[in-house]
Amino acid sequence: MATKLVNFLGKGVPQGARSPFFKNRGWINGQWVEAKEKRYFPVTNPANTELITEVPDMQREDVLEAIESSYAAQKLWRRQTAKSRALLLRQWYELMNKHKSEIAKMITIEQGKPYTESLNEVNYGMSFIDWFSEEGKRLYGDVLPSPQENKRMFLMKEPVGVAALITPWNFPLAMITRKAGAALAAGCSIIIKPSEETPLTALAIAQLSHEAGIPPGVINVLTCSRDSVHEVSDVLLDDERISKISFTGSTAIGKRLIAGSANTVKKLSLELGGNAPFIVFDTADVDVAVKGAIAGKFRNAGQTCVSPNRLLVQSKIYNEFVDKLTQAVSNLKVGDGLNDGIDQGPLINAGAIDKVERHVNDAVDQGGEVLVGGTRMTSLPGTFYNPSVLINVNNEMLITREETFGPIAPIIKFDTEDEAVSIANNTQFGLIGYFYSRDIDQIWRVSDALETGMVGINEALLSNEVGAFGGKKQSGFGREGSKYGINEYINIKYVCMGNLKT
Numbered sequence: 493m494a495t496k497l498v499n500f501l502g503k504g505v506p507q508g509a510r511s512p513f514f515k516n517r518g519w520i521n522g523q524w525v526e527a528k529e530k531r532y533f534p535v536t537n538p539a540n541t542e543l544i545t546e547v548p549d550m551q552r553e554d555v556l557e558a559i560e561s562s563y564a565a566q567k568l569w570r571r572q573t574a575k576s577r578a579l580l581l582r583q584w585y586e587l588m589n590k591h592k593s594e595i596a597k598m599i600t601i602e603q604g605k606p607y608t609e610s611l612n613e614v615n616y617g618m619s620f621i622d623w624f625s626e627e628g629k630r631l632y633g634d635v636l637p638s639p640q641e642n643k644r645m646f647l648m649k650e651p652v653g654v655a656a657l658i659t660p661w662n663f664p665l666a667m668i669t670r671k672a673g674a675a676l677a678a679g680c681s682i683i684i685k686p687s688e689e690t691p692l693t694a695l696a697i698a699q700l701s702h703e704a705g706i707p708p709g710v711i712n713v714l715t716c717s718r719d720s721v722h723e724v725s726d727v728l729l730d731d732e733r734i735s736k737i738s739f740t741g742s743t744a745i746g747k748r749l750i751a752g753s754a755n756t757v758k759k760l761s762l763e764l765g766g767n768a769p770f771i772v773f774d775t776a777d778v779d780v781a782v783k784g785a786i787a788g789k790f791r792n793a794g795q796t797c798v799s800p801n802r803l804l805v806q807s808k809i810y811n812e813f814v815d816k817l818t819q820a821v822s823n824l825k826v827g828d829g830l831n832d833g834i835d836q837g838p839l840i841n842a843g844a845i846d847k848v849e850r851h852v853n854d855a856v857d858q859g860g861e862v863l864v865g866g867t868r869m870t871s872l873p874g875t876f877y878n879p880s881v882l883i884n885v886n887n888e889m890l891i892t893r894e895e896t897f898g899p900i901a902p903i904i905k906f907d908t909e910d911e912a913v914s915i916a917n918n919t920q921f922g923l924i925g926y927f928y929s930r931d932i933d934q935i936w937r938v939s940d941a942l943e944t945g946m947v948g949i950n951e952a953l954l955s956n957e958v959g960a961f962g963g964k965k966q967s968g969f970g971r972e973g974s975k976y977g978i979n980e981y982i983n984i985k986y987v988c989m990g991n992l993k994t
């Protein structure tokens with residue numbers, strides 16, 4: 493594919509949603525660049541499958557150029573004071589804030605989520621830049637009490653170097669800023685490799701970083717197609733000048749990055765797949781639980797790593813919960829996220845629909861019953877799936893073993909607390925678990941027992957810049973946000989001054 497027009501926009505961008513921030517070039521060393529091999533790949537709007545634009549399909553030589561520029565820029569960036577880095581980050585934040593409605597529209601156009609959700613994502617994403625601009629100023633080291641009189645000992649915090657940020661399509665902005673804020677505040681330069689589905693938001697905020705005054709090379713953005721992604725990531729993995737990889741995405745790719753980085757021993761943070769249990773005990777406020785299930789499960793059409801993947805409901809309140817949830821799901825309005833009043837947009841692509849369909853069919857073949865939904869939506873041109881509720885589900889079905897990443901609420905009935913905890917923990921994943929209860933003893937018991945990095949108690953929306961986002965087991969390691977997020981981008985250097993005449 494080759495479209496030579498700079499900032500060409502196709503039919504995938506509705507009139508009125510055109511923005512000066514649509515960029516269809518890679519961003520390397522402060523320049524908008526083509527791929528050296530002049531290859532391109534298409535970016536489409538999942539709400540109508542129309543072409544938005546084409547962006548460079550970068551390869552090895554482009555990656556090497558980005559690494560060289562990042563490596564040189566980092567040497568200068570780390571020497572800037574934390575205060576001056578904070579001011580630049582703050583200006584970046586202000587520009588995102590000023591242009592938040594254009595950015596939100598762009599997210600909706602390339603990713604599909606409803607505009608109000610996109611706006612929430614912009615606010616959420618920006619909050620990491622604000623937060624880490626402050627955290628960077630408080631990156632204190634330690635002065636240690638020396639065990640010998642003639643020594644003085646210090647622990648200094650240093651940026652790790654160049655960080656490659658490999659980010660997913662489900663949050664085209666926030667999964668970048670959650671990493672970038674911490675990395676830049678710590679003094680790292682970054683190479684962003686956005687998903688091939690949603691590169692445009694990344695390119696737009698690169699433009700804003702430039703307008704904010706962040707120097708060339710401190711932020712580079714490499715775009716590449718799905719076919720080129722292994723080549724691009726292999727160059728990043730093999731290059732000694734990359735010290736850190738932060739990745740959000742599937743467990744399978746996370747394992748590939750662990751293995752691939754062994755040769756150059758890179759620092760890693762991995763936010764991988766989830767299989768979140770959402771337990772509603774007899775002791776719960778059912779209305780609060782239904783509201784939480786809608787918010788958590790149907791946000792972004794179920795395409796978040798923290799989406800409840802298995803709803804476990806205790807027998808006494810089972811009928812009430814199922815009836816109320818089914819009613820609420822039937823009321824969800826599906827459509828193009830740029831239209832008013834839409835609760836659920838399309839799934840990201842045809843492959844996502846196929847996966848959801850496979851999970852639902854597998855459940856139904858094994859005795860699952862669809863109460864609402866259970867089908868693709870064919871009345872709309874995009875990749876839409878009807879919001880669905882399934883009952884008679886068990887923990888053996890694909891839909892409860894794998895991350896479905898779609899708008900399906902599969903419900904498992906249980907009798908005892910022990911049974912629920914054991915089903916909840918019976919998975920290789922450990923990102924997040926939710927439960928609803930008003931029994932304080934049960935609350936602490938279950939919170940302790942869940943084998944996850946995060947726990948939502950009577951709450952399905954936990955994500956913000958103050959909390960520490962991250963998992964355990966095969967959901968990965970490392971934390972993003974909070975006072976801990978910046979540690980992922982620093983090394984501790986122990987400095988000892990000896991032979992002092994004291």
Ligand code: SIN
Binds near residue numbers: 662740796798955
């Ligand atoms: C994710 O899906 O990986 C992130 C979800 C969130 O930040 O809430």
